[in-house]
Structures are given as C-alpha cells and as structure tokens.
Amino acid sequence: MYAAIGIIVLLVMVFGGFAFTGGALGPVLHALPHEMLIIGGAAVGAMIAGNSLHELKAIGASFGKIFKGPRHTKQDHVDAIALTSKLMKVLRADGPVALESHVTDPAGSTIFAEYPRLLANRPLTALISDTLTLIVVSSGTLETHAVEDVMDNAMKSHFHDMQEPQHALQSLADALPALGIVAAVLGVVKTMGSISEPPEVLGGMIGSALVGTFLGVLLAYGIVGPLAGRLKQVLDQDEQIFHAVKQVIIATLNGYPQPLVVESARSGLGHAFRPGLSELLDSLRGR
Numbered sequence: 001m002y003a004a005i006g007i008i009v010l011l012v013m014v015f016g017g018f019a020f021t022g023g024a025l026g027p028v029l030h031a032l033p034h035e036m037l038i039i040g041g042a043a044v045g046a047m048i049a050g051n052s053l054h055e056l057k058a059i060g061a062s063f064g065k066i067f068k069g070p071r072h073t074k075q076d077h078v079d080a081i082a083l084t085s086k087l088m089k090v091l092r093a094d095g096p097v098a099l100e101s102h103v104t105d106p107a108g109s110t111i112f113a114e115y116p117r118l119l120a121n122r123p124l125t126a127l128i129s130d131t132l133t134l135i136v137v138s139s140g141t142l143e144t145h146a147v148e149d150v151m152d153n154a155m156k157s158h159f160h161d162m163q164e165p166q167h168a169l170q171s172l173a174d175a176l177p178a179l180g181i182v183a184a185v186l187g188v189v190k191t192m193g194s195i196s197e198p199p200e201v202l203g204g205m206i207g208s209a210l211v212g213t214f215l216g217v218l219l220a221y222g223i224v225g226p227l228a229g230r231l232k233q234v235l236d237q238d239e240q241i242f243h244a245v246k247q248v249i250i251a252t253l254n255g256y257p258q259p260l261v262v263e264s265a266r267s268g269l270g271h272a273f274r275p276g277l278s279e280l281l282d283s284l285r286g287r
Helices: 002-020 027-051 052-069 073-093 095-102 120-137 146-190 199-253 258-266 277-284
Strands: none
Touching: 002 027, 002 052, 002 199, 027 052, 027 073, 027 199, 052 146, 052 199, 052 277, 073 095, 073 199, 073 258, 073 277, 095 120, 120 146, 120 199, 146 199, 199 258, 258 277
16 A cells, blocks of 8 residues: 555656646656657566566566565464464374374364464465474474474575565666666657757657656656565565464474463564564463
C-alpha cells in the first residue's frame, strides 16, 4: 500500500512542481508515450533476454509482495515457534518413532493441523519436516552441527531463489538511465534529420528527446529502484520465520531448557514481528 502511495506522491510532486514553476506539461505529455515505448520496450526486452521463464514469472509475482508486504504475520512467527517446539517435545519425550508419522506426512499430522497457515507454507513445512525426518531416520544419532549445516544449506538455496526477482529489478533500475539516453540519442538523430526546420520546430524535437533522459532517470531512481529496495525489505522479513524454526530445532538438540529455546528463537526476530516471551510461553501452554 505504501509503495503505491509513494509512487503517487512522486508523480504529483515531480509533474506538479514542474507545472507550478511555469513549465509546460503539454510537450512533456506529448513526448511521453513515444519515449516510454522505446525505454519500456527496451527494458522488457532486456528482462526477457536476461531471465528464464521461471524467473520472469517470479518477477511478476514479486510485485504482489511489494504492494502487499510480508507474507508472515506476527502470529505466524508465534505459531512457527510453537509448532516446532511441540514437534521437538515429542522427539525428546517419546523418541523418533513417535515423531515419524508427524514429519513424514505433515498433512495428516494432528500437530501440523493446529496451524493450517503454516501447513500451507510449503517451503517452511518442508524445512521442518525434512530436517526432523533426517533426525528420525538416523535415530537421533546426528551431530547437532551437522543438522545445522543441512538447515543452513536448505535455507540458503531457498533464499537465493526468493531474492532473484529483487536482483533483476535492481539490475533494471541500474540500466534505465542508459536506456533513457538511448531514447534521447534517437530523438537527437531524428532532430538532425530535420535540421532544415525552423527553430521552434527543432526546439520542440530536442525537448522531446530530452524527455527520454528524464524518463529513464525518473523510472530508475524514483520508481524501479525504490520498488527493488522495498522488495528486499519484504524478503528479509519473510526470511526471519525460517531462522526462528532453525533456532528452535538447534537449541533443543543442544539440550537447552524450553524457555531458553523459545527465547533464542524469539530474540532473532525483528521488532515488527517479535512477540513477548510470556506470549510465546502461553502459546506453548495452550492458553
């Protein structure tokens, strides 16, 4: 929502300020569609040339994340810590055999069923179930640092895929000023081909060419760059829930008491999603 508001404020202030200071919007608006066709078309072509179909779909889906914000709510973080803690409690109290049915078939697990939003989150569910399945099939003989390495690799791979659209948008933002220059140069070439025209006509043509430079810079630093930055913020916030789950598993395997396990997961969350310690403990007690 704030991204949309920001873009509206940007456009109103730029074009409104130009008009307020006596600038004529007519020539700018007249040149805008043609320059946008060149710059936008070149930008789309560059994105297609530089990405696979899978990545292009991810880039398209990333705009939903930009305008909607983080996927996970504060309650999701509470539930993720509670869910993982309950599973680890089964492992500690009843052993790997009792845990096996829950992690090999999360959809049929009574524990996972308590958290339908998390169960629908396939990457998060896979991280939990795959890690605990590994512990189950090894009968709990794995070293904690080995489990941590496996989880780190799984999260690194997932985060890399999540971040590809952000990198693509940032690359596009970096390229847009140059694409604006391309449009401007083409405008100058067109102008030079009409050098015999009167000065007022040539002035209008040169002004139209300069709109290309203006548009490239505006899109880069006013729209696409900030959107790429906002996407990075959203992705960073969505990663926190994975780190919280990892902390619960690793701290439990290290033999920490439950309050310390919960605190190790809670303390790594950002302030916007960090619940109180008492709130987390009450959730684990079923209150």
